[in-house]
Structure formats: C-alpha cells, structure tokens
Amino acid sequence: MQSNSHRWTNKSMIAQIDGAYVAAQIRLIRQVQKGTILLLEGSTDAKVFDQFIDRSVCEIEIGFGKPNVLDAIDLLEDEGFQGVVGVVDADFDRLTGTTYSLDNLCVTDVHDLDLMIFLSPSFDRYIAEYGNKDRIENQFDGDLSRIRSKIIDCCLPLAHCRLASERRNLRLTFRELKHEELVDRETLKINRDALIAAIISRSAARSTAANLNAYIKNEEAKLHDSYQVASGHDVAAVLGIALRKLIGDRRDVHTWASEIEAGLRLAFDWQALACTGLYRCLRSWEVNNKPYRVFRQ
Numbered sequence: 001m002q003s004n005s006h007r008w009t010n011k012s013m014i015a016q017i018d019g020a021y022v023a024a025q026i027r028l029i030r031q032v033q034k035g036t037i038l039l040l041e042g043s044t045d046a047k048v049f050d051q052f053i054d055r056s057v058c059e060i061e062i063g064f065g066k067p068n069v070l071d072a073i074d075l076l077e078d079e080g081f082q083g084v085v086g087v088v089d090a091d092f093d094r095l096t097g098t099t100y101s102l103d104n105l106c107v108t109d110v111h112d113l114d115l116m117i118f119l120s121p122s123f124d125r126y127i128a129e130y131g132n133k134d135r136i137e138n139q140f141d142g143d144l145s146r147i148r149s150k151i152i153d154c155c156l157p158l159a160h161c162r163l164a165s166e167r168r169n170l171r172l173t174f175r176e177l178k179h180e181e182l183v184d185r186e187t188l189k190i191n192r193d194a195l196i197a198a199i200i201s202r203s204a205a206r207s208t209a210a211n212l213n214a215y216i217k218n219e220e221a222k223l224h225d226s227y228q229v230a231s232g233h234d235v236a237a238v239l240g241i242a243l244r245k246l247i248g249d250r251r252d253v254h255t256w257a258s259e260i261e262a263g264l265r266l267a268f269d270w271q272a273l274a275c276t277g278l279y280r281c282l283r284s285w286e287v288n289n290k291p292y293r294v295f296r297q
Contacts, residue, residue, distance in 0.1 A: 017064045019071020026061060026076065026084055036292040039063050039072060039086040045113055048265055049087075052273060054296045066091070073102050083292045085285050087278065089113060092163050094228050104289075106281035114232025114261055116276060118239070122267035123148065130263070132248045139246060147247060151238045152226050154188050157195060157216060159229040164215035171205040172212075179237035179257070185245045188238065192216075236260040 026037055035057040040046055046060045053060065063069035066088045073086045085104045089112035093099070100107075110116055117123075124144055127136070140146040158177075165172040182195050196209050196216075219229075240255030242248070273279050282294050 014064050017068060019063075019068045019075060022061070022063045022068045022072035023075040026072065027081070029059065029061065030081075030083075033059050035059065035083065036294055037061050037084040038294055039069050039084060041066050041069055041088055044261070044265070045087065048113060048117070048268060052270065052295055054293055057293050058295075070100060070102070070105070073104050077102060077104060083289065085282065085289075085292075085294065087113075087282070090228065092166055092228070095163065095224055096167065104285065106278055106285065109277040110227040111230055112232045113278075114264070115227065115230060115235060116232075116278065117264045117268045117272070118232060118235050119148070119227065120268060120272035120275065122264050122269070122272050125267045126264055127247070129267075130243060130248060130250060135249075136247050147242070150188055151235055151242060152230050154183060154190050154238045155230045155234040156220070156226060157190055157192050158182075158234055159226075159231060160216045160219040160224075161195070161199060161212065162231065163219050163224070163229060164212070167219075168215060170207055170212075170215075171203065172199050172207065173203040174199065175202070177202075179234065180241055180252075183238055183241050185241050188242055188246055233257055233261070236264070 022039070026039070029037060036059070038049060038053060038058055038060050039062075040049065040060060041063055042065070043062060046062060049060060063072060063086070069086045069088050073084065076084055085106065086102075087106050088108070090108045091111060093107070108116055110119065127144055127147070133142075136142055136144075136147070140150075158174075161172070162174060164170065165174075177198060182198065183190050192213070193209070196212050200207060200209060200212065237257035237260070240250075240257055240260045243250040243255050243260075244252060286293050286295070
C-alpha cells in the first residue's frame, strides 16, 4: 500500500492542500482499501511509522501539516467515517491549553515526534555509535542523561522564543536559522543576543530586541515543562553541534540536523515505541475500532 505523498512535490501545490482535500483523498482511498488509514502530518513521520505498521491492513496517508490532519479527522468523524486515525505533534498545545474533541486522534507525548525519539533509548544507541567515549566520560562522567539535559537547556531560549511568537502572534520567522552560528561547540551555550538578532533580521513582523528578550524571559519565568517547549529539530541541530567537539569528533557534513534526525529515527525500535503514550493511544484506538489495526502482530 502506497501513500499519496509522491503526488505532491511542488511547494506551491502543497500550500493549496487543506483538510477538506485530505478528507476527500481518504474517501477515494476507502473505495479500494478497506483497512486502516493512518493519517500523519508529514513524510518524516511516515518514515518512523512505516517500520511498525502492518502494511497488509494499514496504509499511511500524508496530511501535509497538523491543521490539515485535524480538519480532515473532524470532517470524517462528522460523517461517521470509520477506520481512520490521525497522529499529530503536541507542539505547544499542552502549554496553551489547546485540546481536541476528536475520538480518532493521538498526540505525541512531548512537543513532537522527533523529541520523543530523542528522549527514548534510541539516543543512547546513537551516542554509543557516534559519540567519543573518552570525551563523554571526561565531560559528563559517562552520564548520557546529563548530555540530554545539556542539549535541552541549550535549546530553551529558542524554544521560548517560538512559544512567545505563537502566544502573542508575533509572526516571527525561524526558517533556515543557522544553529551553528548561535551555539558554542565547546560549551554548548547559545548566544542569546545573537539569537534574538537573527530572528528579528529574518522576520517581517516588527519587534525590538528588548521586547523579544522580555517576551522570552516572561515564558522562562513560567517554568514550563522543557519537553513540551523544546523542538525536536532544534534539539537535533544542537546534538549535531555537540558531536563535532564536545562529545565527539564528527565532521560538520555528518552532523546537520537532518542527518541527526535520520540517524535517531533508524535507532528507534519496537522497545522504544512501546514505552510511549502515543503507542498506548494507538493500541487503545485499535481495541475500540475492531477489526481495524495499525501495528504488526
């Protein structure tokens, strides 16, 4: 069973897709596919789930974004459509109090799927393969949990900036942010002033450095759960920087965020998945929606 993701490769075409279109595609799929349809935000999510699903009874469909997944599930539930379940990233929902009254939806345990993988035993296996054992021992006494915390802490100023932008509708732009220009590879500390300047310079919305710094401090004072704030993409980028010197000696070209994300995904196995609330949610959905199944037996 094949996803429809290959049919949409042009960014301008993808931008035109909405929840109604995704729901219509799922209705068309149902005419030839009677099993479960697992609706995911994007193609990287599909790479994670593809190794776990039973392809004979479950097909992955891409929604091209969280809003489309939510809208499509809502439309399909209203008409009593059966056998479709969506998975979305929590993003900042738990911090902003956003909830969804949808029976056929599961949400990641933490901010996003990439961060879930980072917090799983996959991280330990990845570091065992690509980290420098002596440097890890010297810098962190061999304690991988301290490395995780160091990376998360580095990401928090940027994470709180993202949260402030969403909460206050600042319309800040974070695309193509170069983490390596903001993070010291020896100490893994982020340059807060450089971060704010970089975000302001690439954003059309008007915001002074002083105001943005104040917004970030305001979010920091609320002592949010770090795992609900930090973005998996930022974490992967900082882990890559750490592997260049602090805990490894990898070449820059092998430590871009996309490379780190791919490596962690490959290390994510059944044992790691089974420990998550997301897995339990999908298993519960299977129980409540027999005979539809998602996972291999």
